[in-house]
Amino acid sequence: MPLPDRTPSPLVDPRVAAAVGGDLRAFEGLYRDHVGRVHALALRMCGRGAFAEEMTQEVFVKAWRKLHLFDGRSRFSTWLHRLAVNTVVDGMRHEAHEPEATENVAELPDNVRYLRQGRIDLERAIAGLPTKARMVFVLHDVEGYKHEEIAEMMGISGGTARGQLHRARGLLREVLR
Amino acid sequence: MSTDGTDGVDDLELPADLAALIGGLPMEIEPDRDLWEGVEAAVAPVPLPLRAARRSWLPLALAAATLIGALAAWSVRPVAPGDVREETTQAAVRWEDDVRATTDELEAVLERRRGELDPQALAVIERALADIDAAIADVHRALAADPGNDALAAALADVWQRKVHLLRNAAELAEAG
Missing domain, CATH: 1.10.10.10 (Winged helix-like DNA-binding domain superfamily/Winged helix DNA-binding domain)
Incomplete structure (x- = not known):
């Protein structure tokens, strides 16, 4: 099967390729670098610490599972951020324990x-x-x-x-x- | 025209007082606790029971059996049009050479240390590897017939990841003696 061009992109963190190959330690490095940014987003969107932590974990679990679909055409941080937004929005949509919105x-x-x-x-x-x-x-x-x-x-x-x-x-x- | 009084809100500049406060928000907020443990527990498809493995090959055999079951389930999974993902086929297969290099290294380690593995554990591992290689070959054939099928491309990457996990655990088990 012909394989596509694999010219390395300067935007690709080598740990991403390693993580795609199953290297959990490389993925942990990515997690350590990005968890603060993801958690800040989740915390502000959720408004509650415990749920934000749950969402932050979910973002990285999804990232691991979808990592092979990251094509390196954008920064990993950009890809992860969009994944985080979608995960939190989805989580908020399905969560029942969000208090009723305050009206004024x-x-x-x-x-x-x-x-x-x-x-x-x-x-x-x-x-x-x-x-x-x-x-x-x-x-x-x-x-x-x-x-x-x-x-x-x-x-x-x-x-x-x-x-x-x-x-x-x-x-x-x-x-x- | 909107009736909610929000016309042109896009054109309104963020009030200066609010903008100043937002500008002072930290972009990163570390969670109160380390979330990595939870992420790792969720993403590691095969546990790494090294201590237990020194006493018994059973954990790895069970993990390999689980993997075989997962592959069997995957092999009968219908690839319906609705399952086609947005991401491109190229994005899913571009890592194949990198992953193959990793599995080659791990297979070499396993080959060198195979004498240190319990024969029954080795048999389970080799059966699982044969199933994975057969799955990879099947997906290659399917992709050759349908190169634009993103679901197949994603499945290919998934099977490679499973192979890496199995080999990594087998190699660690062998090295643990």
Whole structure:
């Protein structure tokens, strides 16, 4: 069977090729380098530490299983980040233990209300946002995705994504005022 | 035109106060605990019971038997059009030479140390390897007939990974004496 061109790409971390070949230690190295970035994303999107850790683990399990499909045309970190977003969005969609979205600032939990006391903590404010608004805000304003990408990843319309961003910014500005 | 008052939200600049806070967010947040152990437990298809292996070949034999079962299940898995993945065939097979180099090295180690393996364990390993090689040959033939089938290409990479895992464990078992 003719095999495709295998000219090594400078973008490919040699540990990726080793991990594709079954080298778990190489994959652990990739995990160590990227776990902080993946966990930060999961934590902000989930709003809850334990679930974020669960999602972070799931991202790396999926990465191992899909690693042979990484073609080296983008950076491994870019590929992993997109996989992480999709995994967390999917996990959030199927999780039943997410508390019902808070509908307005007056009902925001204590971890957001205390911002009014002058203790600025954006992480906590983000965690206190309603679920969809939080996810769109993190993806758009923190991670830099476009509305069309967010809409596709979350299975919502572009208009809904824009609306949720508008809502998230409004809520955050309200508590930061 | 939207009726939710969010028209043009894309065109709105992120409020400066919020932008400043977002800019100060760390891009990496390490989880409170090391998640690698959970990842490793989920992704290692064949356990590495070296201590136990010194006493008995049974764990590896069981693992190999599991592998044979998995391969049997895979071999009867229908490759329906809906199973075709988005990723390209080239991406899935481009690593084959690298993986083959790894398996060649491991097979050489196994060949040198085969006398140190329990004969029954060796027989199980060799049967599993024969099944894997037959599966690889089958997938090659199928890919030659249907080179654009991404599901087949992904299956090829999966079988190679299984071969690496089996050989790595067999080699470690032999070296452990």
